[in-house]
Amino acid sequence: MEIHKYEKVWLAGALLLIVGLIATVSYGAVGAGIEMVGDEGGQVDPASLDEHPKFGEPGTYQTGEDEYDVYVIAQQFSFEPGTSEPIRVPADSTVTLHVTSADVIHGFEVVGTNANTMAVPGQVATITIEVDEPGEYGLLCNEYCGSAHHAMEGSLEVVPQSEWNESMVVN
Amino acid sequence: MPADAETDTGDVVSSSSGGPGGDGPPVADRDSVDDDGYVIGSGRSGIVRRIDHDDFDPVGTLVLIAIYMAIVGVMWVFMYFVEFLGGDLTVIG
Numbered sequence: 019m020e021i022h023k024y025e026k027v028w029l030a031g032a033l034l035l036i037v038g039l040i041a042t043v044s045y046g047a048v049g050a051g052i053e054m055v056g057d058e059g060g061q062v063d064p065a066s067l068d069e070h071p072k073f074g075e076p077g078t079y080q081t082g083e084d085e086y087d088v089y090v091i092a093q094q095f096s097f098e099p100g101t102s103e104p105i106r107v108p109a110d111s112t113v114t115l116h117v118t119s120a121d122v123i124h125g126f127e128v129v130g131t132n133a134n135t136m137a138v139p140g141q142v143a144t145i146t147i148e149v150d151e152p153g154e155y156g157l158l159c160n161e162y163c164g165s166a167h168h169a170m171e172g173s174l175e176v177v178p179q180s181e182w183n184e185s186m187v188v189n
Numbered sequence: 190m191p192a193d194a195e196t197d198t199g200d201v202v203s204s205s206s207g208g209p210g211g212d213g214p215p216v217a218d219r220d221s222v223d224d225d226g227y228v229i230g231s232g233r234s235g236i237v238r239r240i241d242h243d244d245f246d247p248v249g250t251l252v253l254i255a256i257y258m259a260i261v262g263v264m265w266v267f268m269y270f271v272e273f274l275g276g277d278l279t280v281i282g
Contacts, residue, residue, distance in 0.1 A: 020242055024251050031258050038262070042269050053280050114282070131278035146282030155278070 055135045059142030064120050067091055073118065077105075077188040084111040086187070092117060092124035092137035094164050100157050100172030107149055107174070108182040114146045125160030128174055136161060152178040 021029075046052040067073040076089040077099050086107055091098045099105050107113045117126045117137045124137040128147075135143040157172035177186065 022245065023243055024247065027251065028254050028258075031254070035258070035261065039265065042265070046269070046274060050274050050279075051281050052274070053282050055280070128278055130276075132273065132276045132280055133278040144282075145280045147278045147280055149278065 052132075053146070055143050055145055057141065059116060059118075059144035061140055062118055062142055064118070064139035067118070067120055072116070075188050078107055078186060079189045080187050081114075084108070085114075086111055087114045087116060090115060090117045090126065090137075091120050092126055092159065092170075093120040094122065095159070095166040095170040097126070097157055097159075097170070097172040100174070101170075104154070104173040104175040105157070106177050106186045108186075109152045109176050109178055110150060112146060112148050114144060117143045117145075122163050123161050124163050124170070125158070127158050127160045129156035129158055131155065134160070149176045152176045 062070055062073060072079065072087070072089045073091055076091050079087045079089070081087050088105055088107060090100060090105065096102065097105075115126070115133070115135075117135055118141065119137040119139040121139060123139070125134070126137050126143070127134040131147075133145060133147050135145050137143060153176050155174040155176070157174055159167060159170035161167075163170065
């Protein structure tokens with residue numbers, strides 16, 4: 019089969035695109051350390067979250083120096099904490115978010131960032147992020163969860179280290 | 190005029206299909222075929238220029254595809270390395 023010289027050029031270009039896409043995603047996983055949300059968070063009983071040692075009292079737990087765990091329950095149509103009171107974490111810290119749902123599938127998205135996961139009833143989604151600068155982020159549900167889905171939102175407040183105090187953690 | 194039209198229609202049918210409902214290859218109008226061959230659908234015109242396979246040179250298409258590839262490449266680099274990897278609160282675990 020005789021292939022035209024231009025056709026060879028754009029066949030090579032198309033192959034280069036495919037190889038380039040795979041290479042950049044591989045770089046992100048290996049070089050930049052981007053992680054996917056896995057199932058390592060384990061499972062919980064969505065009907066008895068109030069008996070769970072952490073989800074029974076959701077909020078920010080300090081686990082080490084500049085290391086915090088935040089337990090968040092998503093439910094129709096709020097995040098707890100997040101909606102009625104913001105999730106508070108200190109600046110310049112490593113935060114692991116543990117997110118689950120008490121009823122139906124929700125989304126948990128820190129607006130405008132890469133922190134984004136599904137909140138599945140019975141499953142804990144665990145994502146670790148590094149927060150640097152103080153500021154406030156929006157939270158929203160990005161999985162349709164019912165009639166008031168559009169109103170399901172909250173906020174994540176990164177508090178300056180100087181203003182951080184013990185009352186902002188559960189433990 | 191009606192007689193002419195009927196005659197023309199009859200000629201076309203008999204020369205191009207070879208039978209009622211036939212869908213075989215069209216048969217050339219003998220008048221439009223010269224010694225150099227003919228191009229289907231081109232009426233009576235003959236071949237103006239014969240070129241080899243690689244002499245076909247769609248440079249405009251090549252430029253369009255090159256521009257398209259460049260746009261896709263730049264957008265991918267921007268989207269992945271600037272917007273995604275450079276974004277805030279990247280998931281690291």
